[in-house]
Amino acid sequence: LRRIRPLLAGIACLAAAAGASPAPAGPALAPETVEAARALRDRALAGTRATEWVASLIDRAGPRLAGSPGHERAVAWGVETLRALKFANVRAEKVTVPVWKRDSESGEIVSPWPQRLVLTALGDSVATPENGIEGEIFEVHSLEELAGRGAEARGKIVFFDKKMERTADFHGYSTAVDVRGKGASAAARFGAIGVLIRSIGTDSNRLPHTGGLRYDEKLPKIPAAALAAPDADLVERLGKAGPVRVRFRLACGAQAPAESANVVAEVVGRTRPDEIVLLGAHLDSWDLGTGAIDDGAGCGIVIEAARLIAEAPRRPARTIRVVLYANEENGLAGGKGYAAAHASELPKHQAAIEADSGTGAPMALSWLAGPTAETFVGEVVPLLAPVGAGKSSPNGSGGADISTLRASGVPLFAVSQDLTTYFDFHHTANDTLDKIEPKNMDRNVAAVAAFAYAAADAPQSLERIPEARRPQPE
Ligand SMILES: [Zn+2]
Secondary structure, three states, X not given: OOOXXXXXXXXXXXXXXXXXXXXXXXXXXXXXXXXXXXXXHHHHHOOOOHXXXXXXXXXXXXXXXXXXXXXXXXXXXXXXXXXXXXXXXXXXXXXXXXXXXXXXXXXXXXXXXXXXXXXXXXXXXXXXXXXXXXXXXXXXOOHHHHHHOHHHHOOOEEEEOOOOOOOOOOHHHHHHOHHHHHHHHHHHOOOOOEEEEEOOOOOOOOOOOOOXXXXXXXXXXXXXXXXXXXXXXXXXXXXXXXXXXXXXXXXXXXXXXXXXXXXXXXXXOOOEEEEEEEEEEEOOOOOOOOOHHHHHHHXXXXXXXXXXXXXXXXXXXXXXXXXXXXXXXXXXXXXHHHHHHOHHHHHHEEEEEEOOOOOOXXXXXEEXXXXXXXXXXXXXXXXXXXXXXXXXXXXXXXXXXXXXXXXXXXXXXXXXXXXXXXXXXXXXXXXXXXXXXXXXXXXXXXXXXXXXXXXXXXXXXXXXXXXXXXXXXX
């Protein structure tokens, strides 16, 4: 990453040379822009085809972990669908994606009372030996507790019994998810032989939630799996009475990286076609379900928002670019690949917005940009009030795929959605089309389309993310 520093400095200079506009004194948006954005919003609220695009994707591709046959079909679907909808400059931009494959998995309580456990390997986990691993459970409730009691973990299977809180925003998830990402290496540091976590989710179904882990390359890689909530409850109850022994087998693992692609399409801008407003979502999904809410929904929302803009009587000044990212769930290769391939063009990215929060109703417009962008946000948010997103939050981060643009200062946006039930289904076999709420899809299309039109037609360049709020390359 060291090499990136001069490049970033260069980009900053380019942006300055391009004459990034100072804070606008008057209104940021022309009356005809506001009128066009409002018309797009109302058109979307009257009914969209977003749910149709989700169904079309998942019925053809099914589960689509990067590099899998389903994923290849998803990329082909993206190109064909966007061409059929008459977008401009439709193309597949090559990226190399990591490949991880799940073959089979099983587990059981060995003692005190043998019975089957429902579990699933965490993404990127190593396999167990063919006969599995067996050991005594050492239960902790957080990474911090493990760090304080590490000596007790040696030779055992660490069980992270951390319960996720149900919240309408990302708070519950972001508080709970550290044990999934870091638990395996945290336990390996103390000589544990394996890890089980309580699924990161809010349901009580007997369906475990997968999701990526990240091994610390300096530590031994130990296998890790998530228990369905009722199975985590069982292990917890038994553990109160005495030692619990479990065994689990995971047949899974990393394979050679594969060639894949981000799918890109455009609505070319009326007067400033080289400047970009990016609408992003990701094509890949975990392998257990069919990725309807994560992130078929986002693909449907951004495609439909761009399609409505293309049909509008007056195109916005800047280009609307849809990017269906190849790989978010395990490795973020889509976002990284886009940022690298488009590095020289990033100073001309006016804004990026991502839809990767399922099918819940819009709640707010979250943003991360320079302080003077607040004038623009203040004029857009009233347009979003009728869809439920009539407020803003300046502490946004966009979304995972577009987070790779943050180092270049590209203003990042997201429509914050109601996540109250999202984590009942997220990353499980139950993430299927019936969970999509068509009315909410329309509301999200309305919000994204109105925002994107306004950003693409604003007379001013939005002030970029201040240096102090960009990630510092190491
Ligand atoms: Zn996602």
